[in-house]
Amino acid sequence: MKCRACGQKAVVNMRQHKLALCKEHYLEWIPEQTGRFIEKYKMFSHEEKVLVAVSGGKDSLSLWDILQRLGYQADGLYICLGIDEGLNYSAESQRLTGKFAAAHSLKLHIVDVQKEYGSTIPEFSLKSHRGRLKPCSVCGLVKRHVMNRVARDFGYDVLATGHNLDDEAAVLFGNTLSWAGEYMLRQGPVLHGNSGLARKVKPLCRIYEREMLAYALLRGIEYIYDECPFSVGSTSIYYKQLLNKLESDRPGAKQTFYLSFLEARRSGLFVERETIQAELHPCTNCGQPTSAPGLCSFCRMMSR
Numbered sequence: 658m659k660c661r662a663c664g665q666k667a668v669v670n671m672r673q674h675k676l677a678l679c680k681e682h683y684l685e686w687i688p689e690q691t692g693r694f695i696e697k698y699k700m701f702s703h704e705e706k707v708l709v710a711v712s713g714g715k716d717s718l719s720l721w722d723i724l725q726r727l728g729y730q731a732d733g734l735y736i737c738l739g740i741d742e743g744l745n746y747s748a749e750s751q752r753l754t755g756k757f758a759a760a761h762s763l764k765l766h767i768v769d770v771q772k773e774y775g776s777t778i779p780e781f782s783l784k785s786h787r788g789r790l791k792p793c794s795v796c797g798l799v800k801r802h803v804m805n806r807v808a809r810d811f812g813y814d815v816l817a818t819g820h821n822l823d824d825e826a827a828v829l830f831g832n833t834l835s836w837a838g839e840y841m842l843r844q845g846p847v848l849h850g851n852s853g854l855a856r857k858v859k860p861l862c863r864i865y866e867r868e869m870l871a872y873a874l875l876r877g878i879e880y881i882y883d884e885c886p887f888s889v890g891s892t893s894i895y896y897k898q899l900l901n902k903l904e905s906d907r908p909g910a911k912q913t914f915y916l917s918f919l920e921a922r923r924s925g926l927f928v929e930r931e932t933i934q935a936e937l938h939p940c941t942n943c944g945q946p947t948s949a950p951g952l953c954s955f956c957r958m959m960s961r
């Protein structure tokens with residue numbers, strides 16, 4: 658298999674794009690593609706300040722790497738969740754994130770959930786009516802709150818996360834199985850900011866997980882191989898496996914599934930619903946927007 662750009666031996670073959678590339682051209686192709694998607698979906702400009710949520714995994718570190726190679730003003734935010742039993746998952750991911758930031762002279766904000774809010778994610782989960790809130794639910798609430806807070810406090814225009822095509826297709830698949838319309842309306846490359854919330858963007862949403870893996874490996878990015886222990890057995894992993902089976906039989910199916918959804922929505926499939934905008938109120942404690950008057954769900958959890 659030869660590189661389409663130079664004819665040298667290819668190291669990555671992407672059946673879904675009918676494209677094979679050598680290392681050098683692959684490492685150029687991924688940032689080019691990402692830059693194209695950032696512009697196509699009007700995610701942000703070179704003048705805006707971007708906050709990248711970095712977990713220490715291959716996707717978020719690669720995203721940070723790509724954004725700085727493309728010349729964007731991108732700082733990092735690492736949220737220490739305190740998930741350490743057995744695996745040292747949080748400690749190790751923080752170490753690798755810090756190492757990456759230092760090696761590239763990038764600015765990194767670190768928020769330690771236990772130090773700032775009094776408990777780790779597993780502890781919050783245990784305390785919530787004896788585990789009624791699963792760790793991932795608590796984690797989602799906390800991460801969203803912290804990301805919004807840091808973006809607001811430090812004046813970032815936009816928050817970028819490392820979700821790749823496999824992540825997005827799995828979420829869409831889950832939402833489609835239950836026709837979760839409200840969620841489908843909000844899913845996409847860009848979630849526009851409002852009432853003091855930064856815009857949220859997913860610059861890697863059209864790049865396959867294995868393409869990101871190849872990028873991280875070929876760039877020599879040191880990332881945490883272990884998945885978070887709470888992700889074991891999750892439905893999203895199950896959906897990813899189903900979609901991988903489909904993809905291996907029909908290369909490109911995953912991308913078509915996701916892009917056709919975006920296109921269907923753009924051409925008006927959900928148009929009536931899009932005009933219905935939930936009214937937002939500022940949380941009486943932290944000021945972040947929330948759908949019901951009073952406390953937001955994060956502050957409600959904290960007060961319990």
Ligand code: Q46
Nearest residue numbers: 792793796797885887888
């Ligand atoms: S980090 Fe948090 Fe994920 Fe771990 S506890 Fe669940 S949500 S699985 S992306």
Ligand code: ZN
Nearest residue numbers: 660663679682
């Ligand atoms: Zn080449």
Ligand code: ZN
Nearest residue numbers: 940943953956
């Ligand atoms: Zn609040």
